[in-house]
Structure formats: structure tokens, C-alpha cells
Amino acid sequence: MENSKNTSDNMKTSLLVGSLIFLITALAEIILGAIKIYTDSKELEEHWVNAIPFPPGIFPGLAVLLIGLIWLVGYFVTRKGQNANGYLSVGTVIALGFILLFILILLTDIFNAYALGLEDYEDWTILASLRWIIFLSPIPIFFIMKYREVIFTRKKKTIVLQS
Amino acid sequence: MLTKDVIKTMSDETLVPLGFVSEGKKVRIVSIIGGSRIRNRIIEMGLRKGIDVTIIKNSFGPVIIAIGQTRFALGRGISAKILTRLINGKVNK
Amino acid sequence: MTIKTKNIKDISDGSKISINIALIGNPNTGKSTLFNALTGLKQKIGNWPGVTVEKKEGKRSFNNFELSITDLPGTYSLSASSLDEQIARDFIVHDTPEIVVQIVDASNLERNLYLTSMIKELGARVIIALNMMDLLEKDGSSIDVQKLSKELHIPIIPMIANKKIGVDDLENAIEAVYQEDQKPMGIRYSKEVEETLSKIQNMLATIPSIPTNFKLRWLAIQILQNSTEIPTLLKRWNVKDTVIGELTSFGKEDYEAEIIDSKYEYISKVTSKVWKKGETKLTRSDLIDKVVTHKWLGIPIFLLIMWGSFQFVFAISVPFMELIDMLFGWLAGLLVDNIQIEWLGSLLGDGIVGGVGSVLIFVPPIFTMFFILSILEDSGYLARAAFVMDKLMVKFGLHGHSFIPMLLGFGCNVPAIMSTRALKDKKDRMITILINPFMSCGARMPVFILFAGLFFGASAGTVIFALYVLGIAVAILTAVLLRKTFFKGKSAPFIMELPTYHSPKLKAATIAMWDKGKMYLKKAGTIILIGVVFVWFLAAMPFGGVEYGGPDTWLAAVGTFFEPIFKPLGFDWRIVVALIVGFIAKELVIGSLGTIVGGGESEEGIKSAILADGGFYALNSLSLMVFTLLYVPCAAVVGVMKKETGSWRWTIFSIVYSTVIAWLFAFAVFQIGSLMGFGL
Numbered sequence: 001m002e003n004s005k006n007t008s009d010n011m012k013t014s015l016l017v018g019s020l021i022f023l024i025t026a027l028a029e030i031i032l033g034a035i036k037i038y039t040d041s042k043e044l045e046e047h048w049v050n051a052i053p054f055p056p057g058i059f060p061g062l063a064v065l066l067i068g069l070i071w072l073v074g075y076f077v078t079r080k081g082q083n084a085n086g087y088l089s090v091g092t093v094i095a096l097g098f099i100l101l102f103i104l105i106l107l108t109d110i111f112n113a114y115a116l117g118l119e120d121y122e123d124w125t126i127l128a129s130l131r132w133i134i135f136l137s138p139i140p141i142f143f144i145m146k147y148r149e150v151i152f153t154r155k156k157k158t159i160v161l162q163s
Numbered sequence: 164m165l166t167k168d169v170i171k172t173m174s175d176e177t178l179v180p181l182g183f184v185s186e187g188k189k190v191r192i193v194s195i196i197g198g199s200r201i202r203n204r205i206i207e208m209g210l211r212k213g214i215d216v217t218i219i220k221n222s223f224g225p226v227i228i229a230i231g232q233t234r235f236a237l238g239r240g241i242s243a244k245i246l247t248r249l250i251n252g253k254v255n256k
Numbered sequence: 257m258t259i260k261t262k263n264i265k266d267i268s269d270g271s272k273i274s275i276n277i278a279l280i281g282n283p284n285t286g287k288s289t290l291f292n293a294l295t296g297l298k299q300k301i302g303n304w305p306g307v308t309v310e311k312k313e314g315k316r317s318f319n320n321f322e323l324s325i326t327d328l329p330g331t332y333s334l335s336a337s338s339l340d341e342q343i344a345r346d347f348i349v350h351d352t353p354e355i356v357v358q359i360v361d362a363s364n365l366e367r368n369l370y371l372t373s374m375i376k377e378l379g380a381r382v383i384i385a386l387n388m389m390d391l392l393e394k395d396g397s398s399i400d401v402q403k404l405s406k407e408l409h410i411p412i413i414p415m416i417a418n419k420k421i422g423v424d425d426l427e428n429a430i431e432a433v434y435q436e437d438q439k440p441m442g443i444r445y446s447k448e449v450e451e452t453l454s455k456i457q458n459m460l461a462t463i464p465s466i467p468t469n470f471k472l473r474w475l476a477i478q479i480l481q482n483s484t485e486i487p488t489l490l491k492r493w494n495v496k497d498t499v500i501g502e503l504t505s506f507g508k509e510d511y512e513a514e515i516i517d518s519k520y521e522y523i524s525k526v527t528s529k530v531w532k533k534g535e536t537k538l539t540r541s542d543l544i545d546k547v548v549t550h551k552w553l554g555i556p557i558f559l560l561i562m563w564g565s566f567q568f569v570f571a572i573s574v575p576f577m578e579l580i581d582m583l584f585g586w587l588a589g590l591l592v593d594n595i596q597i598e599w600l601g602s603l604l605g606d607g608i609v610g611g612v613g614s615v616l617i618f619v620p621p622i623f624t625m626f627f628i629l630s631i632l633e634d635s636g637y638l639a640r641a642a643f644v645m646d647k648l649m650v651k652f653g654l655h656g657h658s659f660i661p662m663l664l665g666f667g668c669n670v671p672a673i674m675s676t677r678a679l680k681d682k683k684d685r686m687i688t689i690l691i692n693p694f695m696s697c698g699a700r701m702p703v704f705i706l707f708a709g710l711f712f713g714a715s716a717g718t719v720i721f722a723l724y725v726l727g728i729a730v731a732i733l734t735a736v737l738l739r740k741t742f743f744k745g746k747s748a749p750f751i752m753e754l755p756t757y758h759s760p761k762l763k764a765a766t767i768a769m770w771d772k773g774k775m776y777l778k779k780a781g782t783i784i785l786i787g788v789v790f791v792w793f794l795a796a797m798p799f800g801g802v803e804y805g806g807p808d809t810w811l812a813a814v815g816t817f818f819e820p821i822f823k824p825l826g827f828d829w830r831i832v833v834a835l836i837v838g839f840i841a842k843e844l845v846i847g848s849l850g851t852i853v854g855g856g857e858s859e860e861g862i863k864s865a866i867l868a869d870g871g872f873y874a875l876n877s878l879s880l881m882v883f884t885l886l887y888v889p890c891a892a893v894v895g896v897m898k899k900e901t902g903s904w905r906w907t908i909f910s911i912v913y914s915t916v917i918a919w920l921f922a923f924a925v926f927q928i929g930s931l932m933g934f935g936l
Contacts, residue, residue, distance in 0.1 A: 062560070085540070086546050090544055097564065098564060207370065207516065208367065219545070222551060224554075234753065234756075235754065236643045236656070240749055
């Protein structure tokens with residue numbers, strides 16, 4: 001609305017590129033995650049899917065998928081010439097929220113495994129808790145830096161939704 | 164059912180239920196129909212005759228309206244009972 | 257209402273002058289922010305008399321004053337159409353605070369002043385804390401504060417509560433107002449109304465039994481608008497039935513609308529002189545709302561946030577739970593091994609430390625759950641969750657507002673049932689209360705975690721998820737059933753204010769977590785402790801010679817007595833005992849199983865004891881989980897249900913209904929499973 005044409009063009013590109021990267025990653029993670037669950041249930045430990053160092057998961061994949069979808073809808077909204085700031089903000093904040101959440105889970109896993117030495121963690125390695133979305137963090141971080149004005153209020157008074 | 168096309172053909176004097184006003188439009192509440200108990204509670208929340216309301220969102224589920232800086236979500240049922248008149252874009256006399 | 261006005265000079269001994277202050281305001285005006293700013297951590301949470309609605313009190317000292325501040329529930333009106341309004345009004349009438357501080361949202365002046373007019377009508381002295389002044393310029397509006405103050409005869413203090421700006425001015429105003437009387441607001445009703453009012457007032461003046469703290473004009477207005485509680489009030493003052501009849505005959509339904517209109521008319525006349533209204537602009541919050549309430553994205557976003565919240569709760573609490581488990585296991589072992597008197601060692605070790613430990617272990621997930629729910633509420637998202645779910649809820653005869661208590665039920669059903677007080681329609685509220693116990697609270701989780709973990713291995717998560725879904729499904733079916741039978745009719749219209757999004761404050765969330773979690777700790781220290789000792793006692797009796805928790809104890813006798821009822825569900829006497837004890841609190845189910853099966857000191861111990869036992873297997877543990885999910889949550893929920901529904905009949909209905917439902921579902925699970933060959 002109040003954006004100049006230049007920034008809205010920029011945002012259009014950002015939304016499209018960001019959403020495509022997230023969507024492709026998400027589809028791969030969900031499909032591989034489903035295969036992994038299948039092989040786990042059949043106890044096929046030799047299966048190639050288990051050779052992936054960072055195990056895929058269906059639910060974490062769905063999170064990536066939804067963030068990608070939010071940005072994609074935002075992209076189509078900009079094409080209609082409407083304000084897509086909300087889509088950019090919500091997608092970015094949810095993405096960051098989940099990245100922080102998975103980093104937190106990683107840290108507690110490290111604590112559980114090494115400090116507490118829990119039984120469940122006998123075969124666990126740090127790689128097993130590196131969720132795919134963590135590797136995608138440059139995108140939301142880039143969005144935050146580039147569109148700080150859009151995502152946070154100018155006077156830093158109100159930060160938007162968290163997850 | 165009122166469609167958007169029907170609304171377009173109506174004159175400014177026609178009363179439109181709040182639930183049928185499209186997004187971004189500004190309307191003035193003319194009357195609230197329904198039982199007095201419910202009506203009084205709505206009025207106490209600030210939705211009353213003569214108040215100008217902007218429709219923020221009206222596409223799925225409840226309607227989101229703005230009165231000044233306050234936002235309300237109104238269920239479909241109640242937003243059909245609040246009768247309004249369109250104000251022609253320019254407002255705030 | 258008369259207020260004692262003390263002269264400061266009278267007090268020369270240097271002691272502090274205490275002033276009672278009530279804090280009131282519309283919802284979403286920053287009332288709790290102001291309350292926190294005024295009182296800091298000097299807060300006390302109690303209950304309002306007669307109802308279990310949370311009552312917050314705090315203290316603040318300045319100069320030689322000590323303020324006792326009571327935080328009243330957020331309301332739009334004092335017409336007592338909901339429990340919140342009734343509480344706020346009764347406090348002003350009966351507790352006669354010396355000053356009522358009303359926090360007013362500067363961007364919504366008219367509606368906020370409507371509440372002011374009602375407070376003034378009750379005869380209270382008011383100070384307006386005009387909050388969010390910083391947001392005014394945003395939409396180009398402005399308020400002439402001085403002029404407004406003069407028009408209303410009320411001191412107005414501009415504030416920005418979240419930055420603590422204006423708190424000093426508020427103190428000064430309190431000091432000034434404390435020493436003087438305040439003029440009433442200049443609202444005049446139509447001639448007809450005024451004449452009737454004075455007639456009623458004259459009649460009331462002749463009744464000596466009306467307490468002096470009731471303003472006659474306010475009473476007259478209540479009588480005029482046919483307020484339903486007036487006859488009971490008059491009866492309490494021993495007013496003769498004939499007089500009551502005469503008084504109430506003045507009432508007419510239309511008067512209420514007229515009185516509301518007149519108040520608003522007066523307010524708009526005043527505000528038109530001092531308030532420049534701004535333009536409605538599409539704000540950041542609106543843009544976010546378009547996404548989170550989006551036709552297709554809304555529900556997935558909600559589900560994702562819920563899933564993330566659960567992950568957060570687990571991630572944070574697992575290490576703490578393990579630590580607590582280790583600590584108590586060690587402590588219990590120490591006591592059992594080192595105390596020479598065997599029964600005492602057993603009581604302290606197995607009974608108290610083991611039992612309390614098995615409860616305290618769930619403090620981390622419950623605290624984290626409250627933390628995350630408070631963050632969701634504080635950020636403004638919870639209202640949007642209600643919005644998103646409205647469409648679905650309408651299908652089940654409820655509306656979006658009923659969804660928030662359901663969500664809170666995942667934490668604990670007690671505060672969840674309390675939160676239904678915001679629902680205005682009695683029937684909606686009853687249904688929402690009665691279905692709440694089926695929302696699986698945090699205390700049921702340990703049973704699921706233990707048994708699903710033991711017998712369902714990798715699909716444990718799915719089993720637990722399915723149990724939550726089953727709980728929601730039973731809740732919804734019950735809602736439909738109740739709507740079709742006992743609570744016929746449509747649900748009240750759905751109107752909800754959507755607060756502006758703002759970043760949740762860590763401090764506020766921590767305070768909320770502690771306040772709510774404290775109740776759980778208290779429960780662990782009292783009712784659960786007693787329950788644990790009771791179980792230990794039954795498990796150790798008759799005295800001497802019997803194996804602790806063995807088949808010859810009194811505990812076994814109780815279990816064996818009820819066993820036939822539960823046989824078709826696959827439960828033997830030990831599970832029956834655990835379930836009966838679980839009625840006190842679901843946390844006790846695991847604890848008492850530990851007592852009976854042995855290895856009761858730690859979770860790990862119980863696990864291996866159950867595996868070694870042979871009386872437990874996948875199918876009966878599934879039916880046990882289903883039963884645990886659906887039957888009465890705990891004694892505390894029964895208590896809160898009685899208080900909030902005000903009816904023993906419905907409370908007993910809920911107990912019987914949920915137990916029968918639990919039995920039926922567990923029966924179905926066990927019998928169908930057995931037929932399919934999943935039995936032992």
C-alpha cells in the first residue's frame with residue numbers, strides 16, 4: 001500500500017524465491033520422512049534412507065511446507081497489487097520460531113545425552129537432531145534484515161506474532 | 164442471498180446487513196435487530212447506531228470490523244442482524 | 257454510597273494511611289500491565305467469595321500512603337450480565353473502595369467512558385488512567401485531556417502503562433482525590449424516566465433496611481430496567497412483597513435501551529468537544545490477521561503453532577523431569593535403606609517421598625504448558641485461534657469463544673473451567689464447562705507417556721496423539737448431545753474484541769506461569785500428599801506380616817471388591833485401585849501403581865516392574881489409557897465444577913456421565929481388540 005514500487009518488486013521476488021526453496025525442501029523432507037517411518041516399522045536398518053545424516057521428519061517437513069505456502073500466497077497477493085506485508089511477516093516469524101525451537105531441542109538433546117546420560121540416547125548423535133529447517137535459516141534471517149521495517153514496527157514498539 | 168452485484172445496484176439509502184458489506188468499505192450502523200438483551204450487550208461493547216465501521220475482513224468465518232483502532236470479530240449470525248448504510252468512501256465529517 | 261474521607265492532618269503518629277483502590281477497565285486496555293507496574297511483585301492471588309474466579313491484590317507505598325489495589329475483571333459494563341461484571345460491580349458496592357481507578361484506552365474513548373458512567377452511578381470516586389496515549393498520534397487523533405477532565409469532573413492521568421510513564425502523576429491524583437468529594441456525571445435521562453426514577457427513589461428512601469452503601473439512584477435505575485436480581489436483593493432486606501411488587505411494576509424492558517442510549521448520548525456530546533477522531537487505517541495487526549485467519553492457511557497455522565507448543569513443552573521439561581526423577585529415586589532409596597524402623601522407612605520412602613516425587617515430576621511440563629499458553633494469550637494469538645475455530649464450533653452448537661477454555665484444558669481443567677466465566681450465555685457456558693474434562697489435561701499425560709512408551713514403542717507418539725483426538729471428539733459429541741437435549745436453543749452471538757498483536761513479555765508470562773503453577777504445587781503438597789499416605793496406609797495394612805502392596809492388604813480388598821465391574825475392560829484389582837485413587841487426582845494413578853507393582857521410587861523403577869509383572873500388556877494398557885482419558889479428572893475439577901455451575905445436579909451428572917463414557921469406550925477397545933486377537 002504505502003510501499004514504493006521498487007520495494008514491492010523486491011518483496012515479490014523475495015517471496016517467490018523463499019517460498020520455492022521452502023516448498024521444494026519440504027516436499028523432499030516429507031517424502032523421505034515417510035519412507036523412513038516405513039523402513040523403521042519394517043526394521044530395515046540397511047535402507048539407504050537411513051544413510052541421510054540429517055534424518056527427515058514428516059511433521060518438521062509440514063512446518064517447512066506451511067511457511068513456504070504462506071509466502072507463496074503472499075506472492076500471489078503482491079501480483080494482485082495488494083499489500084503482502086502480513087504474509088512476509090507471519091511466514092518469517094513462524095520460520096524463526098521453529099528454527100529457535102529446533103535449536104532448543106538440539107540443546108536439550110545434547111544435555112540429555114551427555115550430561116544426564118539417558119538410556120534413550122545411546123545411539124543418538126548430534127546430527128540426528130539437526131532438523132532441515134535449521135539449514136534454511138539464512139532465508140528468514142535475510143528477510144528480517146531486509147524487511148525489518150515491515151516485520152517490526154518502526155519505533156520497535158510492537159513486534160508481531162510469535163509461535 | 165444478497166450478492167455483491169446486487170449490492171452494487173442498490174442506492175446509497177439501501178440498508179445492508181454488516182455481513183454483506185465487502186472488505187475495505189466503510190458503513191454506518193443504522194439499526195440492530197434481534198432480542199433486546201443481546202442488542203443491549205452489543206451496544207455496550209460500542210457497536211451502536213450512528214457509529215462508523217470499516218470492514219477489515221469478510222471472506223471466511225467471522226467478519227472482522229474496525230471501529231477506530233478497535234477490532235471486533237463478529238459471527239455470521241450477528242453480522243446479519245446489524246443493518247448498515249454505505250458511506251461513500253470519503254468519511255469523517 | 258458514603259465514603260469516609262479522612263483528613264491527613266488527623267494522622268500524626270507517622271503511621272501510613274491505607275487506601276483501598278479498585279482497578280477496573282475494558283478488556284485489552286492494558287489493565288494487567290498497569291497492575292503489574294503499580295504493584296510489581298507484591299501480588300497476592302486469591303478467589304472472589306463464592307466463586308473461583310481469580311482475584312488479584314497488590315500493594316504499593318508512596319509518601320505516607322499504602323495502597324491496597326484490587327484488580328477487578330475486565331468488563332465493558334456493570335450491568336451484571338456476566339459473572340465478571342457481577343463481581344466487579346459487587347466489589348464496588350460492597351467493599352466500597354475509596355477510589356476506583358479506571359484504565360481507559362485513549363483510542364476508544366466513548367466506549368470506555370460508558371463504563372465510567374456506570375461506575376460513577378454506583379457513587380464511587382473515579383480516577384481515569386488514560387492509557388496508550390502514544391498510540392493516539394498513529395491514526396491522527398487527539399484528546400484535550402484537561403477539558404475532558406473538567407467536563408466529567410474526574411481527574412484524568414495520561415499514561416503509557418507498559419513504559420511506566422504517568423505512574424507518579426497517578427499517585428498524586430490518588431492523594432488529591434482521597435481528600436475531596438467528587439461530583440456526579442451530568443447524565444440526564446428523558447423526562448419520563450427521570451420522573452419515574454424519582455418516584456422509585458422516594459419509595460426506596462422510606463425503606464430503612466437498605467444499607468447506606470447502596471446509592472438510591474443506582475438502585476432505582478436497576479429497578480427501572482427490570483434487573484433480574486433486584487427482587488432477591490430487596491427480599492434480603494426484608495422488604496414486603498407488596499412493596500417489591502409495586503417497585504418492580506415500574507420496570508420496563510425498553511427502559512434499559514433508553515438508559516444506555518442516554519448515557520452514550522451524553523458521552524458523545526462531551527467527547528465531541530475534546531476528541532478528534534482518527535482515520536481507521538489498515539494496521540500491521542490487520543495485515544497479520546488476513547494471514548492467520550486466512551481461508552486455507554488459518555487452520556493449518558493454528559495446528560502448526562499448537563504442534564510447536566507441544567514440542568516446546570516436551571523439549572524443556574524432559575531434562576528437568578529426569579533430574580527430579582533421579583533425585584527422588586535416590587532420596588526414597590536412602591530413606592528405605594537407612595531407617596531402622598521398617599514401617600517408618602517404608603512410609604517415608606515408598607509412601608511420601610516416592611508418592612510426592614511421582615507428582616512433582618510433572619511440575620516441569622505443567623509449568624511450561626502454562627508458560628506457553630500465557631505467551632499465546634499475551635501475544636493476542638489466542639483470540640485468533642478462537643476466530644479460526646468458530647466455523648467448526650458453530651457446527652457443534654457452540655461458537656469460537658468456547659474454544660479458548662477447551663484449549664486451556666490441555667494445561668489444566670481447573671483454570672479452563674474458570675475461564676468460561678467470560679461467556680455471556682448461560683447455556684453456552686454450561687455446555688462449555690461440562691465438556692471441558694474430556695480435554696486431556698497435563699496430569700493425564702504421565703499415564704499415557706508411561707504405558708504408550710512401554711507397549712507401543714515407536715508409535716507411542718501416535719497413540720498419545722490419538723488419545724488427545726479421542727478426548728476432543730468425545731467433548732464435541734457431548735456438546736452436540738447436550739445442545740440437542742438439556743440446553744436447547746441457539747448459541748449466543750459471537751462477538752469478540754481482537755486485541756492488537758504485541759510481543760509477549762517474558763516477565764508477564766513468568767508471573768502467569770508461577771501464579772497458575774503454584775496451584776498445582778499446592779495440590780501436590782496437600783490433597784495429593786494425603787492421598788499418597790492414604791494409599792500407603794491401605795497398602796501396608798493389616799499391620800504386620802503382609803507384603804507391602806501385596807494381595808493380602810486392605811488395598812487389595814478394595815480393588816478386588818470392584819474388580820468384577822472392570823473385568824470386561826481387562827483390568828485386574830491393581831489397576832482398579834489405581835483408578836479409584838486417581839479420582840482424587842490423576843497424578844496418583846502412576847504413583848499408586850508404583851506402590852502396588854513395586855519399584856515405586858522412580859519412573860524407571862515402575863517401568864521395569866510393570867514389564868516384569870505380566871499383568872500388563874498392550875491391549876489392557878490401551879484400554880487403561882482410554883479410561884484414564886475420559887473419566888472424572890480429579891476432585892479439584894469436581895469442586896470447581898460445582899462452584900461454576902452452581903449446581904450439584906450437573907456436577908453429579910458430569911461425574912456419572914464421564915465414568916460411564918469412559919467405561920463404554922474402554923470396554924469397546926478391550927473387547928474389539930480381544931476379538932481381533934490382540935489380547936494377552
